[in-house]
Amino acid sequence: MFDNIFGIHERALLLGGQRISVIASNIANADTPGFKARDVDFTEVLANADTQSFLQAKTSSAGQVPLDAGFTSGDLKYRNPFQASLDGNTVEMPVEQAAFSAANVRYQASLMFINSRIAEMNFVLSGQ
Amino acid sequence: MSLFNVFDISGSALNAQTIRLNTTASNLANAESVDGDETKVYRARHPVFKTLLDSAADGTDGQGSVAGVRVLGVVESKAPAARRYDPSNPLANKDGYVFMSNVNSIEEMTNMISANRSFATSIEAINTARDLLLKTIAMGH
Numbered sequence: 001m002f003d004n005i006f007g008i009h010e011r012a013l014l015l016g017g018q019r020i021s022v023i024a025s026n027i028a029n030a031d032t033p034g035f036k037a038r039d040v041d042f043t044e045v046l047a048n049a050d051t052q053s054f055l056q057a058k059t060s061s062a063g064q065v066p067l068d069a070g071f072t073s074g075d076l077k078y079r080n081p082f083q084a085s086l087d088g089n090t091v092e093m094p095v096e097q098a099a100f101s102a103a104n105v106r107y108q109a110s111l112m113f114i115n116s117r118i119a120e121m122n123f124v125l126s127g128q
Numbered sequence: 129m130s131l132f133n134v135f136d137i138s139g140s141a142l143n144a145q146t147i148r149l150n151t152t153a154s155n156l157a158n159a160e161s162v163d164g165d166e167t168k169v170y171r172a173r174h175p176v177f178k179t180l181l182d183s184a185a186d187g188t189d190g191q192g193s194v195a196g197v198r199v200l201g202v203v204e205s206k207a208p209a210a211r212r213y214d215p216s217n218p219l220a221n222k223d224g225y226v227f228m229s230n231v232n233s234i235e236e237m238t239n240m241i242s243a244n245r246s247f248a249t250s251i252e253a254i255n256t257a258r259d260l261l262l263k264t265i266a267m268g269h
Contacts (some may be wrong), residue, residue: 013264014130017130017131017260018130020130020131020134020256020257020260021130021131021133021134021137021194021257022194024133024134024137024138024194024253024257025133025137025194025195025196027138027141027246027249027250027253028137028138028140028141028144028195028196028197028250028253029141029177029179029195029196029197030246030249031144031145031148031177031197031242031243031246032177032178032179032197033177034179035179035195093245093249097249100253100256101256104256104260107260108260108263111260111263111264111267114267114268115267115268118267118268
């Protein structure tokens with residue numbers, strides 16, 4: 001019963017955190033010539049989250065908990081810029097800022113769902 | 129926890145943009161520098177940015193996919209230094225000419241604005257990551 005208590009939000013939190021750092025690296029390289037902005041297809045990565053597409057640490061006995069590996073660099077895709085720039089950089093700051101704040105909100109949403117789940121469980125366990 | 133990477137990534141961006149602001153300040157300060165020798169006159173300096181890949185961690189945790197930025201070096205502009213006839217200048221050469229530094233003030237001002245914006249955005253990214261981490265730590269309270 002408690003294996004999947006937080007549903008998809010556990011994965012969403014992990015992947016969301018990784019995605020935020022990928023977008024942060026796009027923002028950090030906004031002025032680097034030749035840098036190609038990258039991002040993940042969040043829906044696709046999350047949909048694959050339960051399959052074996054991720055490299056996982058081997059578990060040799062039944063008592064071991066498999067490690068959540070998140071997405072790999074192979075899941076990253078290059079962004080298509082709206083307008084090409086002369087120095088080959090494909091970071092478009094407004095796009096990255098929008099993606100960053102969207103990822104921020106998604107992360108907080110997942111956190112909120114997890115928190116309310118914990119509150120529910122506390123309520124149930126307190127037996128009132 | 130991958131959100132901690134944001135501090136490294138955006139921190140490297142802050143460092144790079146600070147170096148850029150420093151060279152801009154140096155260039156603007158020397159915009160009016162002159163010298164009698166064309167090879168010795170001040171030349172505009174610009175940093176070269178390069179992606180700093182986290183190659184050590186290219187594995188299953190997605191860390192190899194994130195990258196900071198570093199300053200590869202500072203190069204001097206190859207634009208020609210303008211010559212001005214000013215025999216009263218003590219630095220003038222024997223023909224009475226001085227060479228002006230090749231700093232383009234307009235270019236430097238736009239560079240400064242761009243560095244300023246990039247710096248502010250990276251600060252914002254760090255603040256957001258910090259807020260998210262604090263909220264994650266407080267999970268369940």
